[in-house]
Amino acid sequence: MQFKVLQGYVKHEGALIPKGSFFDAELHEVKGLLSKGFVTKVEPLSELPDEVEVELPSVEEFAKLKADEQKELLQELGIEPASNAEERIQQYTEFYDQADDNEV
Structure with a gap:
């Protein structure tokens, strides 16, 4: 106990x-x-759920976010955000594709 x-x-x-x-x-x-x-x-504590599932925005939804929202999301994901919008979208796309590959 x-x-x-x-x-x-x-x-x-x-x-x-x-x-x-x-x-x-x-x-x-x-x-x-x-x-x-x-x-x-x-x-x-072992009876608590091990993981909390979070729905990531699609790449298209990410691209529609304001620059500061994109940067904040990337930082939450452990990625140093690029200053350029296209580069941030590329960073997110790579993360998003990798997250899909890791799904069980």
Whole structure:
């Protein structure tokens, strides 16, 4: 089970765990801490979705964006945007084609 420290520090298995941190333990190991409000049980992070699917604009839609919007999107994709519109469209086209190739 996974727990979150709500106040101060909690000592578990010889380690001091600060407020806001998460740790794994068995319920019987932290029963006293739970009853005193030092920790709370949380859902394990492994149950959260691994990836969030995002729909990329088509190359045609990208070309219609304003220059600052194109630059912002390229930066979000980890690409240093070119200053020239045609070059930005080429950068995006290469990324977009590669993203299509990586789809499962």
